[in-house]
Amino acid sequence: MKFLDQAKAYIRSGDGGAGSVSFRREKFIEFGGPDGGDGGRGGDVWIEAVDGLNTLIDYRYQQHYKARTGGHGMGRHRTGAKGADVVLKVPAGTQVFEEDNETLICDLTETGQRFRLAKGGNGGFGNMHFKSSTNQAPRHANPGLPGEERTIWLRLKLIADAGLVGLPNAGKSTFLAAVTRARPKIADYPFTTLHPGLGVARVDAREFVLADIPGLIEGAHEGVGIGDRFLGHVERTRVLLHLVSSQEEDAGEAYRTVRHELEAYGHDLAGKPEILALSQIDILDQQARKEKAAALKKAAGKAPLLLSAVTGEGVEAVLRALMEVIGTARAAEAPEKSDDRWQK
Numbered sequence: 001m002k003f004l005d006q007a008k009a010y011i012r013s014g015d016g017g018a019g020s021v022s023f024r025r026e027k028f029i030e031f032g033g034p035d036g037g038d039g040g041r042g043g044d045v046w047i048e049a050v051d052g053l054n055t056l057i058d059y060r061y062q063q064h065y066k067a068r069t070g071g072h073g074m075g076r077h078r079t080g081a082k083g084a085d086v087v088l089k090v091p092a093g094t095q096v097f098e099e100d101n102e103t104l105i106c107d108l109t110e111t112g113q114r115f116r117l118a119k120g121g122n123g124g125f126g127n128m129h130f131k132s133s134t135n136q137a138p139r140h141a142n143p144g145l146p147g148e149e150r151t152i153w154l155r156l157k158l159i160a161d162a163g164l165v166g167l168p169n170a171g172k173s174t175f176l177a178a179v180t181r182a183r184p185k186i187a188d189y190p191f192t193t194l195h196p197g198l199g200v201a202r203v204d205a206r207e208f209v210l211a212d213i214p215g216l217i218e219g220a221h222e223g224v225g226i227g228d229r230f231l232g233h234v235e236r237t238r239v240l241l242h243l244v245s246s247q248e249e250d251a252g253e254a255y256r257t258v259r260h261e262l263e264a265y266g267h268d269l270a271g272k273p274e275i276l277a278l279s280q281i282d283i284l285d286q287q288a289r290k291e292k293a294a295a296l297k298k299a300a301g302k303a304p305l306l307l308s309a310v311t312g313e314g315v316e317a318v319l320r321a322l323m324e325v326i327g328t329a330r331a332a333e334a335p336e337k338s339d340d341r342w343q344k
Contacts, residue, residue: 003195005156005233007059014042014067014083016121016144019129022075023137034131036073039123039144040080043067046087047115049108053091054198056156067118070144073126083120093159093236099151109159109236117152121145155232158196160211161326163234165262166243167254168215171279171309173197175243176212178309179319184212196233203319208326211237216261228265238329239322240272243279244296244304251278251292252299273325276300277318282308 017039024032045067065088071080096105096117106115124142131138164172173184180199197212213230220228234240248254255276262270278296281289289306296304305321307314 003055004057004060005055005196005230007056007154008063008151009059009088009154010064010149010151011045011086011088011118012066012149013045013118013120013147015069015147016040016042016123017070017072017080017083018143019124019126019141020073020075020078021127021139021141024076031136033136034127034138035075035077036126036128036141037075037078037080038126038129039073039142040070040082041123042070042120042144042147043083043085044116044120045118046085047094047096047106047108047117048087048089049092049094049111049113050089051092051111053089054158056090056094056154058089059154067120067147069147070120070123073123073141077126077128080123085120087114088117088154090154091156093157095155095157097153097155099153101153101155105152118148118150121147157235158198158211158233159209160198160234160237161208162201162210162239162241162322163237164210164212164241164243165234165258166215166279167217167245167248167258169247170215170243170245170254171307172212172215172243175241175279175307175309175315176210178312178315180210182212196230201319201322203316203323206323206327208323210241210322216258218257218261220261228261231262231265231269232267235267235269237272239325240269240274241318241322242274242276243307244276246278246280246284246289246292251296255296255299275305275318275321275325276302277305277307277314279307279309281306281313282311 019039020036022036024035065086067086068083070083073080092111095107122145124144127138127141176182176199179201182199184197199210201210244251244254305318
């Protein structure tokens with residue numbers, strides 16, 4: 001399945017049904033009077049976060065969504081049927097914006113969340129509503145109100161506990177494949193990862209979701225390379241795992257490049273907790289490891305963890321470091337239990 005994290009859609013709710021002009025005509029009843037029913041309400045347009053989706057690709061092939069018109073009223077006080085609703089199903093983590101692509105309408109962060117994007121028009125009154133002492137036989141009814149229409153933008157930001165950042169060829173995809181069942185493309189040239197990937201990592205009988213995004217290069221915030229458009233997928237993470245490759249001649253400069261891009265992107269991404277790791281250490285001897293780690297520590301102000309996803313060296317230590325931050329964040333976000341129900 002292709003990955004698509006942004007889509008445009010046109011939506012329109014259903015018009016209300018028209019009221020009926022009808023009169024009661026039965027044998028032996030001289031004055032039947034008006035009995036026209038009301039029109040039915042038009043269908044609504046809803047958006048719902050569902051399980052089993054991780055892309056907006058469906059909205060590339062269909063951009064127009066229109067709910068059904070309400071049924072028209074009928075005689076004998078019969079009200080028209082309500083128009084059928086339309087439900088746009090999207091992955092959890094989808095944001096809905098107005099046509100300007102800036103004004104946020106809603107943010108669906110959990111599976112099962114629903115939001116009404118357009119309300120159906122009300123049905124018109126039948127002629128029985130217009131009967132009065134001076135107008136015993138009204139011969140008019142109201143038409144239904146028109147539905148609402150709007151153009152929206154859908155933007156997906158993946159829901160993950162931890163995010164992988166780093167320069168191209170830093171070993172992010174290899175690490176994701178080593179600790180999860182995800183199977184990203186892995187090759188010895190830059191930008192093998194062209195779209196974000198998700199996987200579930202497990203350590204000490206606990207699990208968390210790990211997100212991998214395409215590598216950043218200098219000037220990514222200005223559109224260089226793939227740019228920073230995928231950084232939105234790690235905005236919701238609780239911690240970032242910053243991988244710096246042992247192949248870099250200047251590990252400190254590689255670290256500063258990525259940090260600069262995170263700061264330029266904004267959205268408080270640079271302020272997230274960060275676990276720093278020197279990756280691909282299987283290609284270095286002990287002396288070279290010390291030198292690279294020292295250079296990285298000098299640039300970052302903290303000692304990096306040493307990691308090789310190929311041999312498995314240091315992998316559990318990195319996973320435990322991530323899980324510690326995630327566990328603390330989960331505990332802080334969990335609602336505190338209250339015993340107020342036992343108090344009068």
